[in-house]
Amino acid sequence: MGTLSKKATCNTHGQDSSYFLGWEEYEKNPYDEFKNPDGIIQMGLAENQLSFDLIESWLAKNPEAANFEREGQSIFRELALFQDYHGLPSFKNAMADFMSENRGNRVCFDPRKLVLTAGATSANETLMFCLADPGDAFLLPTPYYPGFDRDLKWRTGVEIVPIQCTSANGFRITKSALEEAYKQALKLNLKVKGVLITNPSNPLGTTITRTELNRLLDFVSRKNLHLISDEIYSGTVFTSPSFISVMEVLKEKKLENSDVSKRVHIVYSLSKDLGLPGFRVGVIYSNDIVVSAATKMSSFGLISSQTQYLLSALLSDKNFTKNYLKENQTRLKNRHNKLVSGLEDVGIECLRSNAGLFCWVDMRHLLSSNTFEAEIELWKKIVYEVKLNVSPGSSCHCNEPGWFRVCFANMSEETLNVALNRLKMFIDGPSSTTRSQSEHQRLKSLRKMRVSNWVFRLSFQDREPEER
Amino acid sequence: MKQLSTKVTSNGHGQDSSYFLGWEEYEKNPYDEIKNPNGMIQMGLAENQLCFDLIESWLAKNQDAASLKRNGQSIFRELALFQDYHGMPEFKKAMAEFMEEIRGNRVTFDPKKIVLAAGSTSANETLMFCLAEPGDAFLLPTPYYPGFDRDLKWRTGAEIVPIHCSSSNGFQITESALQQAYQQAHKLDLKVKGVLVTNPSNPLGTALTRRELNLLVDFITSKNIHLISDEIYSGTMFGFEQFISVMDVLKDKKLENTEVSKRVHIVYSLSKDLGLPGFRVGAIYSNDEMIVSAATKMSSFGLVSSQTQYLLSALLSDKKFTSQYLEENQKRLRSRQKRLVSGLESSGITCLRSNAGLFCWVDMRHLLDTNTFEAELDLWKKIVYNVKLNISPGSSCHCTEPGWFRVCFANMSEDTLDMALERLKTFVESTDCGRMISRKSHERLKSLRKKTVSNWVFRVSWSDRVPDER
Numbered sequence: 001m002g003t004l005s006k007k008a009t010c011n012t013h014g015q016d017s018s019y020f021l022g023w024e025e026y027e028k029n030p031y032d033e034f035k036n037p038d039g040i041i042q043m044g045l046a047e048n049q050l051s052f053d054l055i056e057s058w059l060a061k062n063p064e065a066a067n068f069e070r071e072g073q074s075i076f077r078e079l080a081l082f083q084d085y086h087g088l089p090s091f092k093n094a095m096a097d098f099m100s101e102n103r104g105n106r107v108c109f110d111p112r113k114l115v116l117t118a119g120a121t122s123a124n125e126t127l128m129f130c131l132a133d134p135g136d137a138f139l140l141p142t143p144y145y146p147g148f149d150r151d152l153k154w155r156t157g158v159e160i161v162p163i164q165c166t167s168a169n170g171f172r173i174t175k176s177a178l179e180e181a182y183k184q185a186l187k188l189n190l191k192v193k194g195v196l197i198t199n200p201s202n203p204l205g206t207t208i209t210r211t212e213l214n215r216l217l218d219f220v221s222r223k224n225l226h227l228i229s230d231e232i233y234s235g236t237v238f239t240s241p242s243f244i245s246v247m248e249v250l251k252e253k254k255l256e257n258s259d260v261s262k263r264v265h266i267v268y269s270l271s272k273d274l275g276l277p278g279f280r281v282g283v284i285y286s287n288d289i290v291v292s293a294a295t296k297m298s299s300f301g302l303i304s305s306q307t308q309y310l311l312s313a314l315l316s317d318k319n320f321t322k323n324y325l326k327e328n329q330t331r332l333k334n335r336h337n338k339l340v341s342g343l344e345d346v347g348i349e350c351l352r353s354n355a356g357l358f359c360w361v362d363m364r365h366l367l368s369s370n371t372f373e374a375e376i377e378l379w380k381k382i383v384y385e386v387k388l389n390v391s392p393g394s395s396c397h398c399n400e401p402g403w404f405r406v407c408f409a410n411m412s413e414e415t416l417n418v419a420l421n422r423l424k425m426f427i428d429g430p431s432s433t434t435r436s437q438s439e440h441q442r443l444k445s446l447r448k449m450r451v452s453n454w455v456f457r458l459s460f461q462d463r464e465p466e467e468r
Numbered sequence: 469m470k471q472l473s474t475k476v477t478s479n480g481h482g483q484d485s486s487y488f489l490g491w492e493e494y495e496k497n498p499y500d501e502i503k504n505p506n507g508m509i510q511m512g513l514a515e516n517q518l519c520f521d522l523i524e525s526w527l528a529k530n531q532d533a534a535s536l537k538r539n540g541q542s543i544f545r546e547l548a549l550f551q552d553y554h555g556m557p558e559f560k561k562a563m564a565e566f567m568e569e570i571r572g573n574r575v576t577f578d579p580k581k582i583v584l585a586a587g588s589t590s591a592n593e594t595l596m597f598c599l600a601e602p603g604d605a606f607l608l609p610t611p612y613y614p615g616f617d618r619d620l621k622w623r624t625g626a627e628i629v630p631i632h633c634s635s636s637n638g639f640q641i642t643e644s645a646l647q648q649a650y651q652q653a654h655k656l657d658l659k660v661k662g663v664l665v666t667n668p669s670n671p672l673g674t675a676l677t678r679r680e681l682n683l684l685v686d687f688i689t690s691k692n693i694h695l696i697s698d699e700i701y702s703g704t705m706f707g708f709e710q711f712i713s714v715m716d717v718l719k720d721k722k723l724e725n726t727e728v729s730k731r732v733h734i735v736y737s738l739s740k741d742l743g744l745p746g747f748r749v750g751a752i753y754s755n756d757e758m759i760v761s762a763a764t765k766m767s768s769f770g771l772v773s774s775q776t777q778y779l780l781s782a783l784l785s786d787k788k789f790t791s792q793y794l795e796e797n798q799k800r801l802r803s804r805q806k807r808l809v810s811g812l813e814s815s816g817i818t819c820l821r822s823n824a825g826l827f828c829w830v831d832m833r834h835l836l837d838t839n840t841f842e843a844e845l846d847l848w849k850k851i852v853y854n855v856k857l858n859i860s861p862g863s864s865c866h867c868t869e870p871g872w873f874r875v876c877f878a879n880m881s882e883d884t885l886d887m888a889l890e891r892l893k894t895f896v897e898s899t900d901c902g903r904m905i906s907r908k909s910h911e912r913l914k915s916l917r918k919k920t921v922s923n924w925v926f927r928v929s930w931s932d933r934v935p936d937e938r
Contacts, residue, residue, distance in 0.1 A: 003661065003694065003731065008598040008762035052545045059536070059544065066775075067534050068527070076527065077520045082746040083587075083739075118586050118748075119551075122769045129623050133473050134602075155597050155623075155766065193471065226471065263471065271551075278550040278774030280586075293476040297623070300590045301770035305746030310775065 007155055022379075022389040031387070033414065041419045044389040046202065046357045047410035048236070048275035050331040054324050055274070058314060065313035068306070075309075082305040085298050087116040091312035095283060098315045099268055101325065102234050107247040115284040115294040116308070118301035120232050120269035121151050123282040124196075126297045127265060128156040130290050131226050137161045137190035138228075139181045141173050143360075143396035143403070145202045152196070161185040161192070164399050167362075170351065171204055173197070173212045178219050194226030194263070195219065200233040200243065203396050203405035204360045205336075205353030207237055213249045217260065226263045235273030235325060237355040238333035262287040270311065272357060273328070279307045332357070332409060335416070339408040342420035346427040357409040361390075364402030366427075375401040386426045388419055475623055490848075490858040499856070501884065509888045512858040514670065514826045515879035516704065516743035518800040522793050523742070526783060533782035536775065543778075550774040553767050555584040559781035563751055566784045567736060570703045570794065575715040581753055583763040584777070586770030588700050588737035588750040589619050592664075594766045595733060595752055596624040598759050599694050605629045605658035606696070607649045609641050611829075611865035611872070613670045620664070629653040629660070632868050635831075638820060639672055641665070641680045646687050662694030662731070663687065668701040668711070671865050671874035672829045673805075673822030675705055681717040685728065694731045703741030703794060706802035707823025730756040738780065740826060741797070747776045801826070801878060804885070808877040811889035815896045819875075826878040830859075833871030835896070844870040855895045857888055 022044050031039035059066060068076040082088065089111070096109040117123040132138065134157025140148065141163040152158055163181040165171040178195070185192045195216060199208040220227045229246045237243040246264055255261050266285040271277035281303055284294050315321060339359055340350050351360040367374040372394050379392040382404075393403035408416060490512050499507035527534060536544045550556065560579040567577045585591040600606065602625025608616065609631040620626055631649040633639040646663070653660045663684060668675040676684075688695045697714040705711040714732055723729050734753040739745035749772055752763050784790060808828055809819050817835075819828040836843040841863050848861040851873075862872035877885060 003599070003692065004756075004758060004762070005598055005601050005604075008758060047549060049545070049549070052548065055548075056542060056544050059542075063535065066536055067531070074524060076524055077517070080520065080523075080744045080746050081515060081517070083748070118770050118773075119768075125769050130473055130476050131471065133475075136473075150765070150768070155769075224471070276548045278548050280551070280771050280773050289472065289476070293472070296618075299587075299618070300593050300623075301586050302748050304586075304748050304773035304776040306779065307773040307775050 022383055022391065025383055026389045029387075031415065031418075033412075037418075038387065040383065040387045040389050041415060041422075042389050042410060043407045043419060044391045044405070045410050046272065046405075046407050047277065048272055048328070048332075048357050049410050050275075050335060051324065051328045052275060054320075054327060055314070058317065058320050062313060062317070065310045068309070079305045079309055082308075083302065085295050085302060087114070087303070088305065088308040088312055090316065091303075091308040092116065094312045094315035095268075097318075098321055099234075099266075099283075099285070101318075101321055102273070103243065103245050103248065107245060107251055109247075109285060113285055113287065113291055115286070115291055115298055116303050117282040117284060117294075117298050118280040118303055119271060119277070120230065120267050120282040121147065122280075122298075122301035123267045123269070123284045124148070124151045124228075124230065125156060126294050126301070127228055127267065127284055127286075127290075128152050128158045129297060130293050131228075131265075132156065132158045132193040134158065135190065136193045137185045137188075138193060139163050139178070139185065139195045141165050141171075141177075141197060141201075143171070143203050143393055143398035145198060146391075146395045146397075148196075158193075159185075159188075159190050161188070161190065162397055162399075163195070167351075167400055167403075170206070171201075171360075172209065173215065175215055175219070178215070182223065192223070192225060194228060196228040196230065198230040198232070199246070200231075200237060200355035202233060202356060203358060203391065203393075204351055205356035205358055206351065206360075207241060207243050207355050209241070210244050210249065213244060213246055214253075217246070217249060217253065217255070217264075220263060221260045224263075226265065228265045228267060230267040232267065232269045232272050233356050234268070235328065236332055236357060238329040238336060239354045241354060243355070262289075265290065274324075276311075279311070280304070281307065281311060335408045335413070338413070338416060339406065339420075342416070343406075343423070345420075346424050348423075348427070358405045358407040361404045361406050362402065363404055364400070367402050370401055372401045378402075379404070382426075386422050388422065490852055490860065493852055494858045497856075499884065499887075501881075506856065508852070508856045508858055509884060509891075510858050510879060511876045511888060512860045512874070513879045514740065514874075514876050515745065516740055516797070516801075516826050517879050518743075518804060519793065519797045520743060522789075522796060523783070526786070526789050530782060530786070533779045536778065547774045547778055550777075551771065553764050553771060555582070555767075555772070556774065556777040556781055558785065559772075559777040560584065562781045562784035563736075565787075566790055567702075567734075567753070569787075569790055570711065570741070571713050571716065572710055575713065575719055577715075577753060581755060581760055583752040583754070583760055583767055584772045585750040585752060585763075585767050586748040586772060587739060587745070588698065588735050589615065590748075590767075590770035591735045591737070591750040591752045592616070592619045592696075592698065593624060594763050594770075595696055595735065595759075596620050596626045597766060598762050599696075600624060600626040600661045601659075603627065603658065604661045605653045605656075606661060607631050607646070607653065607663045609633050609639075609645075609665060609669075611639070611671055611862055611867035613666060614860075614864045614866075616664075626661075627653075627656075627658050629656070629658065630866055630868075631663070635820075635869055635872070638674070639669075639829075640677065641683060643683055643687070646683070650691065660691065660693055662696060664696040664698065666698040666700070667714070668699075668705060668824030670701060670825060671827060671860065671862075672820055673825035673827055674820065674829075675707070675709070675711055675824050678712050678717065681712060681714055682721070685714070685717055685721065685723070685732075688731060689728045692731075694733065696733050696735060698735040700735065700737045701740050701825050702736070703797065704801055704826060705824040706798040706805065709823060711824070725755075730754075733759065742793075744780075747780070748772060749776065749780060804877050804882070807882065807885060808875065808889070811886070812875075812892070815889070815893045817892075817896070820872075827874050827876040830873045830875050831871065832873055833869070835899075836871050839870055841870045847871075848873070851892075851895070855891050857891060 026040045026042050029039045031041040092111040092114045096111040099109045137159040139161050161181050163177045250261050269282040349362045382388050391405040494508045494510050497507045499509045560582045564577040564579040605627040607629050629649050631645045718729050737750040754760050819830045851857050860874040
């Protein structure tokens with residue numbers, strides 16, 4: 001119909017990408033331990049289902065929070081009427097504290113600089129509306145979360161220019177990659193407004209190093225750009241190195257009240273750390289001017305007051321938050337290790353990761369050719385034959401074929417075992433013995449290489465920033 | 469800061485209008501019966517606080533809904549994970565049925581054509597993104613809700629061109645006003661994508677007549693444009709007539725399943741009928757699959773909390789509750805409106821005769837020094853700072869005639885309303901012309917009453933007449 005807008009009729013919502021198509025296949029034939037044991041196992045959904053019991057037990061002990069009560073009195077009316085886009089003060093206080101706790105209280109968040117939004121999806125889009133005009137560009141390191149193509153670009157008219165990262169150095173962001181991306185934007189006649197990173201990274205599952213953060217701050221400083229750090233996975237860091245937020249680096253460099261600090265913005269959400277994507281809780285943390293504009297824009301996606309109240313009670317309970325963060329991390333670590341060793345058993349390596357709800361899996365050796373066509377072929381086999389929905393690297397704009405994101409926190413341990421068994425059967429296949437042996441050899445040498453890469457990555461903090 | 473977008477650095481959020489400034493004054497000095505009896509009484513907030521007891525008593529009898537349980541079992545995990553932008557099926561079904569019930573079950577709503585949004589603020593903006601390019605225009609009858617300047621235009625780049633309505637015919641929409649607005653848009657080089665009406669109207673408090681609805685449907689048919697009907701106040705209709713939705717008219721004209729029906733979209737919300745603005749529940753209803761599909765994806769930017777969807781699906785699925793609620797709500801609104809209207813009358817002030825909404829459209833033209841908007845703002849300041857009532861001046865609603873004010877009646881207790889009316893009476897009588905006006909007003913009132921009845925008869929009987937300019 002000629003009467004609809006281009007936004008409604010075009011494809012920039014990105015919903016045709018394989019990332020979403022895999023989900024559709026899963027929906028048609030979902031695995032169920034009893035009812036559909038041959039169905040597709042969902043490993044493409046970055047959900048955290050490991051720690052619900054902790055929240056459920058808190059809810060059982062604190063029924064007031066869900067029942068619109070405070071100290072035995074009903075506050076239903078107050079909540080029903082509360083639509084102030086400044087947000088529930090007790091909730092913003094609790095969020096600020098929780099964010100500080102997540103960073104070991106090494107930095108302090110001011111509740112007045114928080115803007116509440118309906119999920120990080122809304123937060124990211126709102127930041128784009130605040131920082132960029134249609135046709136402007138943001139630089140994003142690849143691989144990145146496929147949803148950004150919709151969230152950052154669709155209704156805003158903003159463009160994404162990739163900062164190409166490669167396996168040669170563990171997908172770290174290098175100075176030359178940053179410069180290259182900037183030049184590419186200029187070639188495309190796009191005005192670069194900033195850089196957006198996800199830290200810890202989705203889909204890599206790694207925390208960004210201090211060196212990279214310093215590099216990024218230098219870059220945005222020199223080019224007078226913004227830096228958005230989407231720290232939605234900050235509470236999922238389960239092993240060393242510990243999480244370093246860009247806020248910490250600003251503090252260390254004594255840049256807290258400088259010009260560049262006004263151009264650094266954090267996005268956060270409770271969808272991953274707490275496993276509450278249905279409750280639509282996101283935040284923007286920024287300076288006065290952006291906070292003021294974003295607050296007004298948040299009218300288009302406010303958080304239900306019912307939910308703000310429940311979560312302000314939950315997060316204000318410091319006993320709960322302390323125990324939760326620790327236990328959540330332990331469970332994520334165990335689950336991550338299980339996936340990694342299960343994959344190793346069949347000769348498949350992952351990028352060494354310390355965070356997130358997924359692994360970045362190296363299946364390059366299983367490709368028929370070093371091409372994205374071969375990657376999609378392999379992906380289809382995995383979806384339709386092995387019946388596992390995993391996310392192909394191309395959907396994350398990875399520039400090397402053969403990498404896949406595989407989630408581990410959105411299923412039971414038994415289901416993960418089933419998935420690993422299926423993979424084993426697929427890989428080992430008919431000539432299982434010979435392949436197993438050569439895989440074992442290959443694995444030993446890969447392990448050596450992997451340790452080197454890891455040492456390589458870790459020790460970077462001591463080296464001079466330079467392309468790797 | 470040069471590096472911010474033009475959306476941020478321009479004033480498109482419209483937050484500098486007097487509509488919002490009155491609120492700020494209230495925030496500084498809010499009335500409290502006990503703690504601050506001389507404070508400002510908020511009469512600029514269209515909230516429905518009359519029926520919370522009905523919902524609270526339902527909640528007390530149905531504890532599972534808020535406690536995230538179903539049949540005593542915790543469904544916390546299921547809700548925590550539910551972020552499907554298609555929305556909770558039980559909730560959409562309950563919303564569709566509630567919307568039908570409000571329209572006397574004369575029309576049916578298909579849950580599959582509903583798109584949930586975080587409030588009608590989000591729903592309206594999303595519809596703009598779906599229907600208009602930056603620079604395209606929608607025609608809106610004046611006076612209209614001040615928030616539309618932000619909601620429809622700010623981030624979308626769409627424009628609003630007013631359809632001028634005047635008191636000479638009770639602010640009804642006429643064909644010539646529609647045509648004139650359309651031509652004006654052309655003069656401004658704007659492509660008109662559609663018309664947006666609020667029915668019942670904010671700030672008028674009147675439901676559109678069948679004649680106006682027919683006019684609108686004919687107009688959008690002939691111009692091949694869209695019609696958005698924001699029916700957020702549909703459940704506040706307290707008059708003795710039935711609420712006529714544009715869906716009723718499409719059905720009566722046998723236009724269901726036609727091309728034009730695909731260009732008619734409804735916006736709804738639970739913020740006014742149920743008094744739950746904090747819960748952020750809005751909906752778009754469209755017969756156009758592409759719109760439903762695009763709007764559904766866009767709703768990712770403003771989904772309704774699953775916790776809230778669950779609670780309200782339980783509430784609205786209870787037909788005993790909804791039927792009792794709608795009836796009682798209307799009763800209480802009617803009685804509250806009457807109280808305001810007669811209170812104003814005893815101060816010599818009349819209102820546009822209304823049959824819906826949470827406010828009255830009050831005629832204070834006779835209290836203006838001059839027939840200008842400056843005088844209107846002068847009067848408004850007096851009312852805000854001297855009488856200490858926050859009400860909304862007509863200019864903030866883009867009214868073309870000075871002297872009209874929107875005064876809310878459902879967001880306070882009866883005692884507070886009485887107090888506000890006392891203050892107003894004192895103010896009117898104390899002003900120099902006030903004493904004269906009081907007497908004159910009484911006379912004027914008597915004849916106005918005759919005239920208002922005529923206007924009313926005029927309005928109601930229009931449905932039988934041939935459409936023509938009034």
